[in-house]
Amino acid sequence: MELRQFKYLLSIAEEGTFTAAADKLYISQSALSQQVKSMEQELGVLLFDRSGNRLQFTEAGQLLHQRAKRIVKEVNEAKTAIDELENLYRGTLTVGVVQTVNAYLMPWVVSSFSAQFPGVQLKIQELSAPKIEQKVYNRELDLGVSFDPTEEPDLIFDALFEEELLLITNSKHTLASKKWINVTALDQQKLILLPEGYCTRRIWEKCASKSCIAPELQIEMNTISGLLSVLENNSAVGTILPALTMQMKVSGGLKSVKLKNPTPRRTVGILWRDGGYRSVSSQKFAEIFKQKYNGFEQNS
Incomplete structure (x- = not known):
């Protein structure tokens, strides 16, 4: 029938x-x-x-x-x-985000999305880049916010923006007054960094290796806020983090120095499962994410 x-x-x-x-x-x-x-x-x-x-x-x-x-x-x-x-009056959207992006950009994205679509339940998971790739592939996440390149071939990466990594220090650090330095200036300098599994750390170490320098790793911490808090009271060390980290409230009073020859960069974007269904809510989230970054960059 x-x-x-x-x-x-x-x-x-x-x-x-x-x-x-x-x-x-x-x-x-x-x-x-x-x-x-x-x-x-x-x-x-x-x-x-x-x-x-x-x-x-x-x-x-x-x-x-x-x-x-x-x-x-x-x-x-x-x-x-x-x-x-x-029409986004209801539903659930689950998003995986790497820590650095989650720390300085996601609060603005989440606030904007929820204000526009209050009926959609938004779940944000802070995860490592490999974990995000795995969960997107296994359909445990609707989309991921991570970096290029990816290790999983069955994923599509939609690049949103590229950002430089900077040296961030206490205002009394010997390099704090510089607008920019060559990467070689960090040879033998004391650094505090994110753990080895983080994309930011991998990009920096590749840059250091290319420049044939050997900075001294003094501390490893797995949170950006922790790294920045250490810098507030320690003028002998610096850290390497994305440029937009300086927009975080906990970065107040710290100094940033651009790195050149070479300049370490990373590309941030949206991860989708290749051929997978993209809900209206996930597409809207990606759209708002891009809009918020553009506005964030113009005001920074």
């Missing part, structure tokens, strides 16, 4: 005759009668008592009528729910 046949059944029950029901449904009486006969043949029972002026359900017809009301109601509710989902 088809959904339209259930709707025909409900219309007949409301109108009482094939003629009235057919008029309401904008089909011919003969077509409606044929559909009822088709249902009766499929079920092997009569659905209506046709002996009077007004159609009456048989016991089997009454049973099917009750089921038909429930089925049509649930289908209509499902259509409404899907419509609300597509």
